[in-house]
Amino acid sequence: MIRRLASRRDERQPIAQTNRRQPLRPWQIRERCFNVGRRGLDPVEIRTFLHQVADELTVAQTALRAVQEKNARIKNALRSWQSTQSANRRYR
16 A cells, blocks of 8 residues: 555646646545645645646536537437337327
């Protein structure tokens, strides 16, 4: 377990060096450490990280909404097709 945590610590990079194209992993959010300065945590570093998390959450929610809309369209098309098929069979 110590080796696993040590390897994860090596993977951490300051926010300025991370590539914004790569999605954050849950463990990166849970284990994120911020530098402690003379007056406490660096607010700029925290704000940058929060903006990154918020951006990725926006992307995920947008994708979820698109999938839900597509799902609703497919369900409606299937219901319509099923209704048409059942109506055609009744009159035969």
